[in-house]
Amino acid sequence: MPDKRATSRWEDLQPAAENGLFDRRAFFTGGAALAAAMTGYSFSEAARAQTLTDDPWSAAPGTPTGPYESPSRFENHVVRQITNPNGEPRGQQSKTPHHLIDGTFTPNGLHSVISRTGAPDIDPDRHQLVIHGLVRQPLRFTLDRLMRYPMESRFAFVECGGNSAPLWSPEAMDATVQQLHGLVSCAEWTGIPLTTLLEETGIDPAAKWIIAEGSDALAPHRSVPMGKVLDDAMIALFQNGERIMPGNGYPMRLLLPGWEGNMQVKWLRRIELVTQPSMSIYEARTYTQILPGGDAYKFHFLQEVKSFITRPSPTVNLSEPGFYEISGVAYSATGRISKVLVSADGGQTWAEAALQDPVHPKAFTRFRLPWRWDGGPAVLQSRAWDESGNFQPTREQIIAHRGVASRVPGSTNAFPNQHYNGPTSWSVDEAGEVKHVYA
């Protein structure tokens, strides 16, 4: 039975929106009201701590740690969802389990990966990066050489243009946040600004694009306009402190913060300065989106502002009415996230979430908001804004502009299938089960 003190503190809390959302400032007032609310309501059955007995794992010495540590065996379910596990001759996807992790970036074991022909087994002592084309002096760089250059570290998300593709479906798919949004991840990348290397090769003023090529078997390449190169392109050597993972381009990748993942060429071996884009298959076909009228975007570089709630979310259900934290990630190619709004009533009313400091540009921003679930139906949504004034459209708006997925005559693909950045909705039923819906 709730004590009077808890009840009165709970009632002091001002709701910020309907259906149980509290103001983000509840985080910053010392927590008193919020904590008392938990005792009075959701934790009313909390058992008193009485006897203290050893658990079985306390009865004997444990296990020594090894040279390189891995998660507990009890976390074996926290893995990427992968396609094509046997590496048959087609692409492969590995999706991040956003609903099972927290914090502001993605651990290396769980970072999303897309590859066309698998990860090449590159010997870093033999690999070289060549920069040539419209330069004063073409150069080859070994990894040992690159390690001597001035480096910088920055957090950046990497997202596939096709991430969130299931949201184009006419009917809401029964899917987890991993299945819907698992092709975006965020890491701290450390490497060399590409401009530093180009200062050394020199840049012919006729150069308007670079072509970046990987050393995986297909030698996939993409064209990048020189403006982005001069802005913030990086030759990344480290991912979250250690050398880049095999699936993310070991020993080096091109990083183009906020741009389509496919352009951020992995296993990078060659950069050519040119006057025109190459119109490779990835820019002429795979990552070209056909619009409802039959036109297509010629290029679609930026990954637009997006957010989604990671907890609660499908399979991460609610066990009983009471307090929960709503937590998710937001990110944008056009700067820092400035605001995330959360709704618990399907978009009728909204409350502003707290953003985890520091907010980095073109990186994940963790947002959080206190929520009291009253045991009734709810529909959770988030929408994000960035410092450039860009924001997530409503689902209605983006569908009006882009359509829903359908077969295009003569094509094997359903369009649209890329760059969905509308909201994601999770319904909560009276049993606390969370499902993906359109709302």
Added chain:
Amino acid sequence: MPDKRATSRWEDLQPAAENGLFDRRAFFTGGAALAAAMTGYSFSEAARAQTLTDDPWSAAPGTPTGPYESPSRFENHVVRQITNPNGEPRGQQSKTPHHLIDGTFTPNGLHSVISRTGAPDIDPDRHQLVIHGLVRQPLRFTLDRLMRYPMESRFAFVECGGNSAPLWSPEAMDATVQQLHGLVSCAEWTGIPLTTLLEETGIDPAAKWIIAEGSDALAPHRSVPMGKVLDDAMIALFQNGERIMPGNGYPMRLLLPGWEGNMQVKWLRRIELVTQPSMSIYEARTYTQILPGGDAYKFHFLQEVKSFITRPSPTVNLSEPGFYEISGVAYSATGRISKVLVSADGGQTWAEAALQDPVHPKAFTRFRLPWRWDGGPAVLQSRAWDESGNFQPTREQIIAHRGVASRVPGSTNAFPNQHYNGPTSWSVDEAGEVKHVYA
């Protein structure tokens, strides 16, 4: 042969200290002068890129990624240095290879660990945290419950009081940065402010300390003054985005940013609010330092401001004269790092390093400085300052205060053996070999 343009740009660079140190602003001027310097000098023999041929790994499809990714097999040497690998009945240490990583935090596989009796194999569904003692209402928290509370994420270093102990030796040990300083690491920790849980249990005003107890076999415990608890203590559940590693306290640890690692109790099962510290063996003996006059510090909570250069460093030698980046980490229990100075002439002259933004309080700060090695002898050092006005003493100053390691009558330990925070010196000989020295 250097071209004239490169030479003239090089000569435009203003030295910031003797023996080849350049101003940190060289990073922020577009890199033109610096890059040209590399061409003109260290990279004078750079081969022109002519023929482009496939490397063997480009000739066939690569390897699909698995559900949880690990570093390339070519990085198998990037591991922790461990003692007691077979888990005999004594403690174990795992030291971070700082010389082989970069960025602003430590990847989970390489985070340092000290344990007394190994890592217990805790079932997270059965583990509970009990808070009792001088509280209004003692409570037990399951992990499922804790996952519903408001969380926060913060970067924090965790350092053993005995880190850097070899620096107390009368003679400089022939050792790597991993051997000298491998018992400090930094991670992003996500969890629940302990104050949030204490608001729920209530705090009896008579409570001045907490006793935190782990569930590893020895049930080790430490006392923490309530001031620190109310300031920034956290029940950490996630480490760099995923659940805490087994060696770091899975499924939960106490985080006390900046304080002695041993106090940040791992495999946390119990917090008792009390009036007096328990004077456990870890506070009455193991982490008590005897001073030269025979007195001892009763407690030694804070890990003082410290810095060390990670690259170049022993085993990470210089291959030829020319440009190198000097890179290292700095951190302090008393706030943000405000300044790091670097010397290339054994402390005679100093230049200010660039600090990687953002600078977090009580966390690693990566510093970097351009250096041109002229092929002659050099001695590299760093010294750090923090926003509270604390700074690394010179070696002379700290030795004058604390002494050098020697046996204490009746003790099996050599004292001092903890809390060294003077500078670390790396000598560079004419062959480019880097060695630990005192200077």
